[in-house]
Amino acid sequence: MSAVRFSVETVPLDRRRAAWLERLAQLGLQASGASGTIAVSPSSSGALLADLAGEAQALESVAHGPGAPVLLLLVGRGRARLTAGRTALELADGDLVALEMSTAWQMHWRTDFRAVLLRLQRGPLAARLGRVPVRLPVVLGRTVAAAAARPLLRTLAADIENLGQADLAAGEIALTELVASALLGEANAPDGGLTQVQAAHFRRVSAAIDSQLTNADLGLTDIARQEGMSARYLQRLFEGRGENFSDHVRQLRLQRCKVDLLDPNHARESVAAIGQRWGFRDQAHFSRAFSTAFRMTPTEMRRAAVPVDDGYSQRGRPTTHQPVPPAKTPPAGPQEATRPAPEPWPGDRHHLPATADTVHWGYVSRTLPPVLRVEPGATVTIETLTQHSGDDWDRMVAGDAGAESVFGWTSEGKNIDRRGAGPMNASVFGRGAGEGFGVHICTGPIYVRGAEPGDVIEVEIIDIRPRPSGNPLHTGKAFASNASAWWGYQYGDLLDRAKRETVTIFEIDLERPQEARPLYSYVWQPQADPFGVVHKTMDYPGVPVDHTLVEHRAVLEGIAIPARLHFGFVALAPRESELVDSIPPSYFGGNIDNWRAGKGSRIYLPVSVEGGLLSMGDGHFALSDGEINGTGLECSLTGDIRIRLHKAGAADAAACVTGLKAPLIETPDSWVIQSFSHLNYLRDLGRNAQAEVYQKSTVDLALRNAFRQTRRFLMDVYGLNEDEALTIMSLAVDFGVTQVADGNFGVHAVIDKAIFRGRSMR
Template identity: 65%
Template sequence: MRTLGSNLETSGAADLTAAEVALTELVASALLGEVREPAGSLTGVQTAHFRRVAATIDARLSDPDLALALIARLEGLSIRYAQKLFEGRGESFSEYVRQQRLEHCRIDLADPNHAHESVAAIGQRWGFRDQSHFSRTFGATFGMSPRQVRRARSQTEEAYPLRGKPDGRKSAAARPAPMLRAAVDRPPTARARERTDHWHLPATAETVHWGFFSRSLPPVLRVDPGDSVTVETLTQHAGDDWQRMVAGDSGAESVFDWSPEHKRVDRRGAGPANASIFGRGAGEGFGVHIMTGPIYVRGAEPGDVLEIEFVEIRPRPSAAFPGKAFASNVSAWWGYQYHDLLDRDAKRETVTIFEIDMRCPAAARPLYSYEWQPQTDPFGVVHATIDYPGIPVDHSKVSHRDLSGSGVRIPARLHFGCIAVAPREADLVDSIPPGYFGGNIDNWRIGAGAKLYLPVAVQGALLSLGDGHFAQADGEINGTGLECSLTGDIIIKLHKAGEVCPAFLRGLNSPLIETEHSWVIQSFSHPNYLRDLGSNAQSDVYKTSTIELALRNAFRQTRRFIMQTYDLTEDEVLSIMSLAADFGITQVADGNFGVHATITKAVFGERQHSQRTARP
């Protein structure tokens, strides 16, 4: 501490991080009467270097492949010198890392916030691949097994009321909203690797985040470019019919778990966590989508382009109704129709539940509908409108209208409405307005066989998927698509800045969709509203978006894309756009209105992509 005090003006973030950790450990050790000087000695300069090394290690403890060579390179030291720092303390790099990991595991095992996690998951989070090795090492170090530490905690655990929970109720959220960490500080959780390059990511309370994106959200899965992933997603509208879309489904039940005593996934949105402004719930007011992820892509850095190829998408079967899947469409207060009803004095929100036959999921048929009536959530808050996601509807308070004999059939257009990498501009970003990072694009063309290109904004990209739609039309006119829990098989690829890549990715600053036969250039009223609208961007975007702005931006992006991709002049491109590019309204439901341009590749005949290659 004296060294830090005398060099405070020149101390960096790594010094301060190491000091924070050291001070906390010093106080804890002093209280336990266990203050010990490490064997060996270091000079003042070596001590300063070791502090920086320790901070770098601490930020990457979760990486099971952590190596001394990486730490040395990051700190600009030789490997031999780094080894000497540990030798001066009478230990090795591997011993130090193992001890730090074990300490973190012991803290998590004794923390009630991690009571829902398995011992294996905690060990894996801090870099222990093998559970039996973790248990043996833990027992040898602390004289008791991980399970004994957990049992000791549970025997003395007391209930502490948490701020923002009605009546002091505890939340068993897997990731408490205020505790966001660096995007690389945790390894994957709840994952199962089936082949060397294929992963399965289930949708559970431990693998989803609800209503927001964040550059600081710990990843639940790490993959290499070229890996494929089966991603499960859940619709935020499953509570519209609990029996059909939640009951008996362990993953869905964990995510929607909400009783008078606790709420498993507490934060639902990018708003205030203490629920004190509107009184709706943690995260209230901003963001609604259940997102599975984030997925950390090794090697992805700002300036790169992430490619997501959608191989197959399928509905999530109902657990309670074998052979069936279900979806919900809501004519909501945020829809285009709400202030233009035939009876303008009879404002209403209507929920329509659709049924899908899993034997032939080519279409969905309406089953029944009901008009929303005020619903009381498990914490006792009354919701006169659909103003907070995941409210379990009490069907004794609504009247069903049978639609099973209507003869209507909605053809399948399975796609994920919300696909995003983490934005760089803010730590908590509302999941509703889309932008350059993707997000709530709501374009049905991103289905099986399509590719989506997104510019990477943060290290690892941090890809998340959700908002499954069985179908949606351009416009999304009543505020929602046919909201359905979906599972998708995707392949994740990376186009590096500084390496040769296709010309059409040069300078990519907005989502780009490619299908087998067409290009779809996607734009919005504000392509980067987080940057362009200032400190109040996440509220102002709802006030300032227009179709005119979205069309103008789509026109400019399409002109640039064709000129760059096919090496044509502006005059040539303007003619082609007017004759062969279909401009359509993607959606007017998401705060940042969307317009896209679709142009078939056949328009360009034998003309190949520009042979010029460039950095993204």
């Protein structure tokens, strides 16, 4: 039986804690919190595999007495302190720990976390251990068996929702052998001349070092001070084991680097970045130390492990990597200290233009300094630019000072880094610094005074209008682009099987802005950007198209597209990562692409960082459900918005925002429950979530989450019981596919408010 991931956020508020404890009880655990997701897969022998993620909380065992299972726990992400009697261990990313389920212990997670748990039956493990005394809990350290167990656990957890009984049984047998071998290795590990007390001290010191390996400045005195020991005593501990502090730390770091180099999930990360993450500042020193330890260079080890990329496994990744001299890109981007200081708290009306100083391209970040600070209730006129303006530079950029400042790109450099969620090393993908995989030009962020984690920010769309062309030749007109792109649903299913990308340019008469009419279309031909890099596909945003290379043709004669003006991208900053790709939407909003979020609507988003940090962009003149060819009618838009703040726990808090954990759209006539394949992919998919979300999203998962979110909404907001909610969902709620173009697929549910005209909200 395959596992189904359960999310507490989909359960009515008054049932969340009970539901969370019920799921954890399967593993013999209980918790202090009531938030997170879990997927559990049982084996026929009684073993249980679980993939668990959540916010900071305490987990503890429910003691089962003699003969209880042994729990194996792998920390995917997070920091925790494990206490069992007099034993205390600090746990960090990558730590593998074996725990007794027959005795009491507590694990205090201080941060958001993700962990893989495997509950093993004691019998087979005890038979393998024989009479060798093993004391648990223990962190399985540098043994070969422990090193082999970690990737196997990760692999099983990564596919837990499709894991068959045979696969789990085979994994259970293999892991029992590996864990037994690792435990025997720990039991027989030489401690030199250390006494029992000194050996315990050393294990504590080793755990502290493991949790801080990313700190390049880590020193012996730091650990001594942290653990309440003298530096001299700490030196004697290492001497008793026949090693020194520096060698010990270096070997641990090299092991972590090796694991990442062999992990396909890190194939897109440069060797230098991996070394720097684990504390090696000097690339040459890292390479020498690695070669000495493993008898091959880091690059040679990676070549043996990294799979070939087909160029289309993820949006925005090219088929060839052509290096560009880093000097061609200015050293500082808008996400750095060059951004102007935000204005102080002024009145309640603001204008935020779109310029190189007020936008960020391709990412959101909790570290971005705000370009505007507002009081709750303020109105803002916010300008946005479409990333597709380069499709027709003459009509959509030329003569527009704001657009020219953002799109400025010559052979000497760019005015603004693009795809800022990516590596700053220009040689990684060959397109210049800040080349991640996002595409959207985002205006902001806007800091909302008083917004704190747990609150909800409401963005009311008062009005939206197309941005006029700045070119005097096109006065009174606005323009938009639609691209049948390589990331669209259609790309591998064309009738003639000839893969192509077709761009269609539309004109909007500003005296009749209710419709857009097609001007012409062209098939994308390889385009050389100002750096000389040739783009065979639309793999990088804002490349100015050379129209001497493409053939214009008449298209869609007699057709007019009705206006559905909306901002496809409305986001607060997520807390889970410093730089987040703008393409996949999530709990924080982002690239939602739901046309119902237009004039007169309100978008409610949960706050996860101080000030919220609101950004908007990805203007669409029109869009249909599904966004089937990969884009909408992409258009630069200006909007008037009002920003409100709903404080958590307020006595007058509306039922619709209480406990909100996902985007909610309200129109004058309906509620729109917006859901995705993964409600919080950054939390639930682990350290490589921004890559895995593209591979692990399905419409089925999105529909299941939309169903659960809608059931929760009807029960929490209108006080229905579950059976009543199910009836309403099947008779008066329309479920639709929002988009299949944005990595994290979207499904929405539209609830007509009229059906509740005889019933009040709670």
